[in-house]
Amino acid sequence: MTKKKGANHPWIIVYMLPLAVFFTAFFIFPLVFNVSTSMMKWKGGGEMTWNNFANYGKLFQDDTFLLSMKNNVIWALSQGFIQIPLATIVALILARNPRGWKLMRTIYFLPNVISTVAIAKVWTALYNPQFGVINGILKSLGLGGARNWLGDMSTALPAIILMTVIYIGYFMIIILASIMNIPKELYEAAEIDGATKMQQEFRITIPMIRGTLATAITLAMAYGMRHFETTYLMTGGGPAYSTSTMGIALYLKMDALRYGEASAAGIILILLGTLVIVAIRRALGKSDPMTEAAQ
Amino acid sequence: MKLSKTRRAVFAGLVLLFALPLFVAAQSGEIVLKWPCIWVGKDSKAPAIAEIVAAFNAANAGKIRVEIEPQPDYNAYEQKVRTAIMAGMAPGDIFTLKLNASTKDFYTSKLLLDFNEDLTGDWRKSFDAGAVTQSTIRGKLKTLPFETAILPIWYNGDLMKKAGVAKIPATMDELWAAMDKMKAAGMYPSSQMSGDTNAWTSMIWFSWFAVSNGGPDVWDKPFTDKAFVDAAKTIKRIFESYTTPDAIGAGAGVSGGHFLAGRTVIFSNGPWYAGRADLKATSFFPSITIAPVPSTGGYKNILISRLQANIAAGATADKARHDAIIKFLKFLTNKPNMARLAEVSGGMYAVNSGFVPKDNELQKQFYDMANKGYETAADLEAALGAEATLEFTQQLSALALGKITPEQFCGLVEKKIDR
Amino acid sequence: MSKNRAEKGFNPKAAAFGFMKWFTLLFFLAIAILPFLWLVVNSFRTNLELETAPFGFPARLSFENYRNAAVTADLARLLLNSVIVAAGSVILNLVIASMAGFILSREKFRGRDAIFTIVTAGVLIPIISFMVPYFWMVTTFGLYDKLVSLIFTYAAINIPVSVSLITTFMRAIPKELEEAATIDGCGFNQRFAKIIFPLSRSGLATAGTFCFIYAWNEFVMAMLFTSSVKSRTIQLGIRFFTSQFITDNTGMFAAIVLSIIPSVLVYVILHDKIISGLTAGAVKG
Numbered sequence: 001m002t003k004k005k006g007a008n009h010p011w012i013i014v015y016m017l018p019l020a021v022f023f024t025a026f027f028i029f030p031l032v033f034n035v036s037t038s039m040m041k042w043k044g045g046g047e048m049t050w051n052n053f054a055n056y057g058k059l060f061q062d063d064t065f066l067l068s069m070k071n072n073v074i075w076a077l078s079q080g081f082i083q084i085p086l087a088t089i090v091a092l093i094l095a096r097n098p099r100g101w102k103l104m105r106t107i108y109f110l111p112n113v114i115s116t117v118a119i120a121k122v123w124t125a126l127y128n129p130q131f132g133v134i135n136g137i138l139k140s141l142g143l144g145g146a147r148n149w150l151g152d153m154s155t156a157l158p159a160i161i162l163m164t165v166i167y168i169g170y171f172m173i174i175i176l177a178s179i180m181n182i183p184k185e186l187y188e189a190a191e192i193d194g195a196t197k198m199q200q201e202f203r204i205t206i207p208m209i210r211g212t213l214a215t216a217i218t219l220a221m222a223y224g225m226r227h228f229e230t231t232y233l234m235t236g237g238g239p240a241y242s243t244s245t246m247g248i249a250l251y252l253k254m255d256a257l258r259y260g261e262a263s264a265a266g267i268i269l270i271l272l273g274t275l276v277i278v279a280i281r282r283a284l285g286k287s288d289p290m291t292e293a294a295q
Numbered sequence: 296m297k298l299s300k301t302r303r304a305v306f307a308g309l310v311l312l313f314a315l316p317l318f319v320a321a322q323s324g325e326i327v328l329k330w331p332c333i334w335v336g337k338d339s340k341a342p343a344i345a346e347i348v349a350a351f352n353a354a355n356a357g358k359i360r361v362e363i364e365p366q367p368d369y370n371a372y373e374q375k376v377r378t379a380i381m382a383g384m385a386p387g388d389i390f391t392l393k394l395n396a397s398t399k400d401f402y403t404s405k406l407l408l409d410f411n412e413d414l415t416g417d418w419r420k421s422f423d424a425g426a427v428t429q430s431t432i433r434g435k436l437k438t439l440p441f442e443t444a445i446l447p448i449w450y451n452g453d454l455m456k457k458a459g460v461a462k463i464p465a466t467m468d469e470l471w472a473a474m475d476k477m478k479a480a481g482m483y484p485s486s487q488m489s490g491d492t493n494a495w496t497s498m499i500w501f502s503w504f505a506v507s508n509g510g511p512d513v514w515d516k517p518f519t520d521k522a523f524v525d526a527a528k529t530i531k532r533i534f535e536s537y538t539t540p541d542a543i544g545a546g547a548g549v550s551g552g553h554f555l556a557g558r559t560v561i562f563s564n565g566p567w568y569a570g571r572a573d574l575k576a577t578s579f580f581p582s583i584t585i586a587p588v589p590s591t592g593g594y595k596n597i598l599i600s601r602l603q604a605n606i607a608a609g610a611t612a613d614k615a616r617h618d619a620i621i622k623f624l625k626f627l628t629n630k631p632n633m634a635r636l637a638e639v640s641g642g643m644y645a646v647n648s649g650f651v652p653k654d655n656e657l658q659k660q661f662y663d664m665a666n667k668g669y670e671t672a673a674d675l676e677a678a679l680g681a682e683a684t685l686e687f688t689q690q691l692s693a694l695a696l697g698k699i700t701p702e703q704f705c706g707l708v709e710k711k712i713d714r
Numbered sequence: 715m716s717k718n719r720a721e722k723g724f725n726p727k728a729a730a731f732g733f734m735k736w737f738t739l740l741f742f743l744a745i746a747i748l749p750f751l752w753l754v755v756n757s758f759r760t761n762l763e764l765e766t767a768p769f770g771f772p773a774r775l776s777f778e779n780y781r782n783a784a785v786t787a788d789l790a791r792l793l794l795n796s797v798i799v800a801a802g803s804v805i806l807n808l809v810i811a812s813m814a815g816f817i818l819s820r821e822k823f824r825g826r827d828a829i830f831t832i833v834t835a836g837v838l839i840p841i842i843s844f845m846v847p848y849f850w851m852v853t854t855f856g857l858y859d860k861l862v863s864l865i866f867t868y869a870a871i872n873i874p875v876s877v878s879l880i881t882t883f884m885r886a887i888p889k890e891l892e893e894a895a896t897i898d899g900c901g902f903n904q905r906f907a908k909i910i911f912p913l914s915r916s917g918l919a920t921a922g923t924f925c926f927i928y929a930w931n932e933f934v935m936a937m938l939f940t941s942s943v944k945s946r947t948i949q950l951g952i953r954f955f956t957s958q959f960i961t962d963n964t965g966m967f968a969a970i971v972l973s974i975i976p977s978v979l980v981y982v983i984l985h986d987k988i989i990s991g992l993t994a995g996a997v998k999g
Contacts, residue, residue: 009821009902011902011903012817012821012823015813015814015816015817015906016813016814016817016829018809018810018813018814019810019811019813019814019833019873019877022810022866022869022870022873023833023836023870023873025851025870026844026848026866026867026870026871026873027836027839027870027873027874029847029851030843030844030847030848031839033846033847034843034844034847042381043400045380045381045383045400045401045403045404045406046400046403046404047403064689086742089738090738090739090742093735093738093739094739098735098739102986104739104743105985106978106981106982106985107743107746107747108742108743108746109746109981110746110747110749110750110978111746111749111750112927113927113930113931113974113977113978113981114749114750114753114970114974115931115933115949115952115970115973116931117966118749118753118967118970119749121963122748122749122752122753123749124546125768125769128541128549128768129540129541130539130540130541131767131768131769133769146540148540148541148543148544150544151489151541151542151543151544151545151692152543152696153692153693153696153698156544165742165745166745166746166749168742169746170924173920173923173985174879174920177883177916177917177919177920178882178883178886178916180916181883181886181916208886211882211885211886212882212883212886215878215879215882218834218837218878219837219875219878222837222838223837225838226838226839226840228840228842235490235544236490236491236492236546236688237689238489238490238544238688238689238692239489239490239543239544239689239692239693239696240689240690240692240693240696240698241689244689246840247840247842250840250842250843251842252492252681252682252685254374254377254842254843254845255373255397255492255681256397256680256681256682256685257377257397257398257400257401257681258682259381259846262843263843265843266839266840266843269838269840270835270838270839270840273838274835274838277838329941331941335954336954336955337954337955337962337965364941364942365943365954366937367937367950367951367953367954367955367956368933368937368953368956369956371933371934371937371953372937374845374934374937374938375937375938378845378846378849378938379849381846382846382847382849382850382853383850384849384853548765548961548963551765552765552766555762555765555766556765556766556767573760573761573762573765576762577762
């Protein structure tokens with residue numbers, strides 16, 4: 001894949017070489033390996049034997065795996081279309097340099113620095129029905145406050161998805177960096193034309209950072225697609241698989257030494273993720289940085 | 296088609312792709328045995344293990360040296376053992392694993408040493424015979440039983456007294472009556488949980504119910520058997536009326552925290568929990584009594600117990616290395632060393648060292664219970680493996696929430712049992 | 715840089731707008747800082763206090779957990795290793811990604827878009843499913859228990875994110891700048907070194923931050939590829955508080971708090987110096 005036919009400059013090959021070497025070693029080779037093992041019976045370090053698509057068949061007949069796939073699509077969409085708009089709003093405000101914006105920018109990013117283990121512990125405690133702060137607030141507002149958020153099949157998934165808004169700082173800094181690259185003259189010209197700040201955001205900022213937004217949405221959806229750790233630590237995929245994701249299914253298959261099935265789950269994850277992301281990019285049409293660059 | 300060939304081809308291709316030089320470790324006269332070991336850092340066994348290894352190295356200076364590779368985080372350690380074996384390498388010369396229906400698949404690997412020829416005579420006699428039988432699969436003994444545990448239920452005596460319950464319930468009727476009294480006194484009768492990957496504390500209760508309904512061989516029966524359906528009904532009743540509101544989806548930390556805080560009266564766990572400093576610091580610690588779960592069916596006096604850690608060794612064609620491994624394991628499992636281990640950790644072992652805990656009354660109760668000569672049976676996780684246990688855990692929430700019937704619950708778990 | 719900040723008189727629309735603005739900012743500020751505060755408070759408490767009342771305050775201020783963290787985990791050595799691994803992987807990652815990003819954003823050739831799409835799709839891969847092949851590679855090439863195994867792995871794992879970010883940022887650089895440089899006689903390498911690389915600094919800083927955070931917080935590979943303290947990172951030190959049966963949570967929190975400090979410093983330095991420095995001047999349309 002690294003042969004570039006029609007390349008008119010030898011330097012292109014030199015510049016692409018490090019990427020080619022590392023990407024082949026750390027992505028292509030393991031992927032080929034996993035595609036092979038996904039078609040094998042392989043457990044517990046014994047012999048590996050081909051079983052063609054038996055692992056895939058088993059997964060697709062498993063209701064809980066199908067539920068995991070559905071949850072992953074929900075994750076991908078919510079990350080792309082809840083996280084990114086929120087991150088964009090915060091970035092737009094911060095880009096106008098309100099008082100204390102540098103400190104705030106650091107604090108917004110803080111959750112991304114703290115280990116997931118600790119974050120999961122805080123939020124599990126916050127959602128606890130007995131001594132959790134969330135029920136405490138609801139109770140004081142007279143809005144019930146006896147719900148077991150993570151122990152209820154209807155609220156567990158929304159509760160965890162909602163919690164991930166603490167991570168908006170990650171995308172905020174991408175968007176903020178992109179906004180700051182916009183030449184100031186554009187705003188000065190708009191100001192002279194009498195455009196309000198709101199109009200400036202919609203006429204200048206958003207169009208200028210469209211490529212970055214598309215990249216951010218893609219990244220966010222990809223992270224949503226392979227979402228695993230926070231949910232695993234908070235609910236283990238329960239109750240009754242209601243928060244299960246393909247990443248969790250994959251991990252638990254490895255835990256049970258079903259490596260062939262785990263590989264198959266990983267391949268399905270990649271294929272489904274590609275499908276969802278391509279579909280969304282198509283739907284967003286012009287925002288696709290690829291089509292943009294081609295022009 | 297066998298895969299090893301294909302796998303080798305794929306790997307060989309990669310080697311060619313990189314053509315990087317390979318490094319070969321220099322060999323000296325001394326045999327170095329690597330032991331990736333979880334009993335380090337804050338683990339209660341750490342000081343004794345360090346002493347034993349140091350003593351062995353001193354006695355065999357210049358000939359054999361055991362090197363501990365400290366492995367923090369138990370789950371990650373299990374992951375490393377799995378990954379290494381799957382990648383075709385023994386994780387160390389000596390390592391440990393939890394033997395259950397899933398990990399028994401490791402017995403098909405050629406990387407693990409078979410102890411059958413070495414475990415003979417007095418060495419064999421020093422091990423608990425039942426534990427050795429449990430560790431023997433299709434004639435192979437690829438792990439040695441090491442740490443064991445019985446899993447009874449615990450009563451907070453102070454709270455019982457406060458609730459007006461005079462004695463440890465001996466029958467289920469007494470248990471229900473006692474739990475009603477505790478409820479009336481404003482307490483949560485028991486710590487239950489349906490979170491993590493094994494619903495640990497509730498899985499222990501369920502195992503007692505199932506075994507007393509269907510006998511010690513109950514795990515060989517289909518999960519749709521009446522013994523399991525009845526056990527499911529009993530655990531459902533406890534979840535509905537006799538536990539904390541956060542039990543569904545709760546992890547072991549929450550379940551244990553309730554008992555530590557004196558919010559629940561009855562708890563379930565192994566002997567290691569008795570060694571917790573914060574438990575010992577509670578005012579009710581001296582009042583804790585452990586007991587079997589009252590029998591719900593036709594079988595009585597069967598203890599739920601498990602192999603908590605087995606020792607495995609990397610297979611080697613080198614006779615000297617093989618002998619060095621055996622020499623060390625014989626040293627590790629000799630009576631004084633095992634007594635030392637038991638003393639510092641309060642754990643229970645498959646090698647009888649004659650040790651009885653003195654200063655920890657609760658740990659003494661564990662030893663007394665184990666020495667009563669009762670029959671033992673495995674818990675659900677050990678008997679059925681990771682996938683069935685996960686299904687049990689996940690569907691336990693659905694059962695407790697009333698989304699599925701006990702019959703449906705058992706049907707779902709049955710589908711995940713790999714026989 | 716404040717433009718028209720001073721509004722004359724009371725404007726209800728502006729006031730409502732200001733309220734919404736500050737409400738949004740402070741709301742996210744509160745939920746972002748809450749886990750950190752909780753960690754700090756609990757790192758001064760005992761495990762019994764934590765498990766019985768997760769939202770209380772310490773009965774007495776005790777630094778025992780911090781003393782334990784420093785002693786139990788051989789912290790200084792592990793921190794040094796983490797710094798080496800994180801710095802090494804960020805540099806390697808940025809070299810690979812900026813070179814590739816330059817080509818992918820500024821050159822036209824057949825297959826370019828396909829390469830970009832394939833590399834970006836790497837973001838989707840659940841790395842955990844690559845543990846077996848990675849472990850095999852590391853042991854086969856003799857990199858087991860060497861810091862370089864982690865540097866290579868972390869740099870590589872972050873390639874998809876870095877390439878997609880850096881390429882996006884490089885694309886936003888106006889073509890005219892490059893054309894002018896070419897007319898001035900800049901060659902291929904100078905175009906990269908003098909124009910594109912410096913002008914995409916904010917993208918590089920962002921990608922570098924992500925790579926750093928990943929390398930600093932990664933645990934699974936660090937556990938898998940190392941066996942002795944000479945090559946272990948701070949995350950393994952933190953896990954020394956998790957033993958087989960009992961987890962010393964509050965002790966672990968103290969170690970986590972200590973381990974967060976360097977990442978925050980790196981973040982502040984990268985962003986305040988590089989990005990802010992950039993916006994202060996530099997860009998000419």
